[in-house]
Amino acid sequence: MPVQVAVCGPGECTERDFGHAHETGRLLAARGAVVICGGHGGVMAAAAAGARAAGGITVGVLPEADRAAAAPGLTVALPTGLGQARNTLIVNAADAVIVVGGSWGTLSELALAMRRGTVPVVQLGGWRIHDQDGHPLGGVVHADRPEDAVRATGLWP
Amino acid sequence: MPVQVAVCGPGECTERDFGHAHETGRLLAARGAVVICGGHGGVMAAAAAGARAAGGITVGVLPEADRAAAAPGLTVALPTGLGQARNTLIVNAADAVIVVGGSWGTLSELALAMRRGTVPVVQLGGWRIHDQDGHPLGGVVHADRPEDAVRATGLWP
Amino acid sequence: MPVQVAVCGPGECTERDFGHAHETGRLLAARGAVVICGGHGGVMAAAAAGARAAGGITVGVLPEADRAAAAPGLTVALPTGLGQARNTLIVNAADAVIVVGGSWGTLSELALAMRRGTVPVVQLGGWRIHDQDGHPLGGVVHADRPEDAVRATGLWP
Amino acid sequence: MPVQVAVCGPGECTERDFGHAHETGRLLAARGAVVICGGHGGVMAAAAAGARAAGGITVGVLPEADRAAAAPGLTVALPTGLGQARNTLIVNAADAVIVVGGSWGTLSELALAMRRGTVPVVQLGGWRIHDQDGHPLGGVVHADRPEDAVRATGLWP
Numbered sequence: 001m002p003v004q005v006a007v008c009g010p011g012e013c014t015e016r017d018f019g020h021a022h023e024t025g026r027l028l029a030a031r032g033a034v035v036i037c038g039g040h041g042g043v044m045a046a047a048a049a050g051a052r053a054a055g056g057i058t059v060g061v062l063p064e065a066d067r068a069a070a071a072p073g074l075t076v077a078l079p080t081g082l083g084q085a086r087n088t089l090i091v092n093a094a095d096a097v098i099v100v101g102g103s104w105g106t107l108s109e110l111a112l113a114m115r116r117g118t119v120p121v122v123q124l125g126g127w128r129i130h131d132q133d134g135h136p137l138g139g140v141v142h143a144d145r146p147e148d149a150v151r152a153t154g155l156w157p
Numbered sequence: 158m159p160v161q162v163a164v165c166g167p168g169e170c171t172e173r174d175f176g177h178a179h180e181t182g183r184l185l186a187a188r189g190a191v192v193i194c195g196g197h198g199g200v201m202a203a204a205a206a207g208a209r210a211a212g213g214i215t216v217g218v219l220p221e222a223d224r225a226a227a228a229p230g231l232t233v234a235l236p237t238g239l240g241q242a243r244n245t246l247i248v249n250a251a252d253a254v255i256v257v258g259g260s261w262g263t264l265s266e267l268a269l270a271m272r273r274g275t276v277p278v279v280q281l282g283g284w285r286i287h288d289q290d291g292h293p294l295g296g297v298v299h300a301d302r303p304e305d306a307v308r309a310t311g312l313w314p
Numbered sequence: 315m316p317v318q319v320a321v322c323g324p325g326e327c328t329e330r331d332f333g334h335a336h337e338t339g340r341l342l343a344a345r346g347a348v349v350i351c352g353g354h355g356g357v358m359a360a361a362a363a364g365a366r367a368a369g370g371i372t373v374g375v376l377p378e379a380d381r382a383a384a385a386p387g388l389t390v391a392l393p394t395g396l397g398q399a400r401n402t403l404i405v406n407a408a409d410a411v412i413v414v415g416g417s418w419g420t421l422s423e424l425a426l427a428m429r430r431g432t433v434p435v436v437q438l439g440g441w442r443i444h445d446q447d448g449h450p451l452g453g454v455v456h457a458d459r460p461e462d463a464v465r466a467t468g469l470w471p
Numbered sequence: 472m473p474v475q476v477a478v479c480g481p482g483e484c485t486e487r488d489f490g491h492a493h494e495t496g497r498l499l500a501a502r503g504a505v506v507i508c509g510g511h512g513g514v515m516a517a518a519a520a521g522a523r524a525a526g527g528i529t530v531g532v533l534p535e536a537d538r539a540a541a542a543p544g545l546t547v548a549l550p551t552g553l554g555q556a557r558n559t560l561i562v563n564a565a566d567a568v569i570v571v572g573g574s575w576g577t578l579s580e581l582a583l584a585m586r587r588g589t590v591p592v593v594q595l596g597g598w599r600i601h602d603q604d605g606h607p608l609g610g611v612v613h614a615d616r617p618e619d620a621v622r623a624t625g626l627w628p
Contacts, residue, residue, distance in 0.1 A: 001224065001227065001229075001231060001234060002232075004233065004234075034232075034233055036235075057214070057232065057233065059216070059233050059235070061235070065249050065397055066249070067158065070158065072158075074158060075159075075191075075214065076161065076191055076214065076216050076233065077158060077161075077250075078193075078216070078218070078235065078246065078249075078250050079246075079249045079250060080246050080249065081245060081246070081249050081396065081397040081398075081399065082246075082395065082396055082397075082399065082556065082559075083379055083395040083396075083559060083563075084395075084559050084583055084586055084587075085395065085396065085553065085556040085557075085558075085559035085560070086556075087556075087559075087579075087583075088238060088553075088554060088555050088556035088558075088559075089235065089236075089237050089238070089239075089556070092222050092223070092236050092237065092238050092554075093234075093235050093236060102602065102603060103586075104582045104583075104585040104586035104588075105582070105583075105586045107578070107582035107585075107600065108558075108579045108582035108583045108586060111575045111576070111578035111579035111582055112555055112558075112575075112576075112579045114575040114578075115555055115574075115575035115576045115579060116555075117575075125603055126603060127600055127601065127602055127603065127608070128600070128601045128602075128603075128605070129578065129598055129599070129600055129601075130598065130599045130600075130601065131573065131598055131599075132573060132596055132597060132598065132599075134599070137598070222554055238553065238554040238555075238556065239399065239402075239552065239553055239554075239556065240402060240406075240536055240552040240553075241402050241426055241429055241430075241552075242396065242399040242400075242401075242402035242403070242552065242553065243399075244399075244402075244422075244426075245396075245397060245398050245399035245401075245402075246399070249397075259445060259446060260429075261425045261426075261428040261429035261431075262425070262426075262429045264421070264425040264428075264443065265401075265422045265425035265426045265429060268418045268419070268421035268422035268425055269398055269401075269418075269422045271418040271421075272398055272417075272418035272419045272422060273398075274418075282446055283446060284443055284444065284445055284446065284451070285443070285444045285445075285446075285448070286421065286441055286442070286443055286444075287441065287442045287443075287444065288416065288441055288442075289416060289439055289440060289441065289442075291442070294441070315538065315541065315543075315545060315548060316546075318547065318548075348546075348547055350549075371528070371546065371547065373530070373547050373549070375549070379563050380563070381472065384472065386472075388472060389473075389505075389528065390475065390505055390528065390530050390547065391472060391475075391564075392507075392530070392532070392549065392560065392563075392564050393560075393563045393564060394560050394563065395559060395560070395563050396560075402552060403549065403550075403551050403552070403553075406536050406537070406550045406551065406552050407548075407549050407550060
């Protein structure tokens with residue numbers, strides 16, 4: 001079964017985040033990974049479009065119960081009808097999670113991925129979390145460029 | 158976006174049901190449909206294998222939170238971690254639902270598909286439901302052969 | 315922790331089913347059980363009202379993400395935002411499941427309860443399920459009156 | 472229908488967080504609120520115990536499909552079988568969310584509450600989130616003492 005990598009990020013994003021997500025999707029698909037995303041716009045649509053450009057398979061795990069809001073470029077759209085509870089599914093499906101940019105929904109996916117604790121979690125930009133004493137929390141790998149993010153998953157030697 | 162059809166049925170099934178599910182998967186994939194199933198054995202594995210044999214894409218929506226129990230032959234395995242609540246997702250993802258054989262889990266999928274009420278639901282064999290007065294309930298289309306089941310979805314003229 | 319019993323049934327029901335559900339809720343609460351239901355109208359509202367009349371605690375597990383559609387008389391309304399996937403939660407929460415009347419949603423709850431396989435499932439009226447050869451399926455206990463249904467749970471000697 | 476307030480926090484917590492959660496639960500129950508929590512130990516058990524000490528009703532929304540891991544002191548235990556997807560339900564059920572202490576699971580609840588965007592979110596200690604430029608993110612109210620946290624919900628004048 002192929003490797004599956006989740007690309008998470010806000011539905012409304014900066015141009016820079018869009019570019020990062022597109023290139024990340026492209027690089028993942030070129031390596032044979034299935035790209036899992038939330039199926040909406042912004043970072044999600046960018047990752048799907050990038051993966052598609054490289055001939056890859058992309059799955060959008062939608063919060064709605066139908067496919068009306070699905071981004072173009074998805075190979076499969078899974079309308080869960082679970083609302084934001086679908087974020088857990090995106091994370092569970094992944095051999096690695098790459099987070100591009102920041103939003104509250106995105107942060108929930110980052111936190112759920114770290115809570116799961118079994119796969120690499122990589123951030124490209126986005127929000128930062130500090131403990132009660134102001135120290136940055138360990139565990140998330142930070143990358144500056146898509147190729148570094150993909151490499152940081154450790155899935156390809 | 159391609160048509161998506163769910164094939165539902167028991168994880169332990171008769172040889173006849175296995176054959177029906179395999180042929181149904183094959184016919185669906187040959188028509189370009191993505192086959193959605195529960196990702197386990199029996200009817201689910203048969204539908205996935207049939208679809209794969211025709212070069213199609215299959216998605217297994219698993220009850221577990223990991224992919225350990227995924228049937229071989231799936232293009233994508235989505236470990237939901239939702240238990241039997243994942244049955245709703247299989248039904249929500251489908252432009253038509255084909256039910257092969259009978260079990261309590263399978264019946265829940267049939268009932269959820271009829272509850273949703275917006276897509277064709279076709280049964281190949283399996284259990285029968287009667288109202289309080291002993292009359293068969295309408296709404297489900299019954300087919301005897303895979304080609305009839307696929308035709309009864311109305312998705313292909 | 316108190317005993318928890320689910321009362322499942324259609325949101326639009328006959329007067330007879332309404333009466334059955336109300337009396338079932340009342341009897342359960344009088345025995346100290348928490349009554350779990352789907353939180354909407356019909357059988358669900360009747361069971362909640364009956365339980366409340368006996369001073370009991372009722373929990374409505376709603377498909378919506380907010381409490382706007384909650385039946386009056388619930389002690390707690392849990393808006394799951396899961397749609398019909400919430401049916402699994404109702405069943406999982408119960409030491410016994412009593413099904414009053416029939417509908418496709420109700421049938422999915424009956425099937426999920428039987429699929430779970432660990433607690434008594436009792437039907438008061440409602441639909442009947444037959445196997446492929448036309449034989450009634452075993453496992454569900456049928457009762458004619460609320461007091462028989464409550465007794466058939468086996469929770470009270 | 473009574474006010475419902477979620478108290479979220481780690482299953483393993485400091486003594487200080489335990490005390491904060493217990494007192495928060497007590498104050499909420501004394502004001503007539505139903506206390507919703509994750510149903511496990513640490514902050515969750517403390518909030519439930521505090522609410523119970525004040526004669527209140529507490530609901531534990533468990534990740535597991537059964538009640539084996541339920542904290543003592545819960546009025547109702549709802550075993551969702553959804554894993555961490557249950558975090559969304561806790562947040563959806565609340566008229567206000569009070570977060571005590573920090574963990575990845577707790578952060579996902581905080582993020583989901585902010586993502587929902589319709590109810591007050593108050594933190595007692597715990598982690599801090601900064602945007603990409605290092606600025607603290609607005610929206611979450613920070614409190615130092617349980618009575619301040621309860622007041623900050625704005626639910627009681």
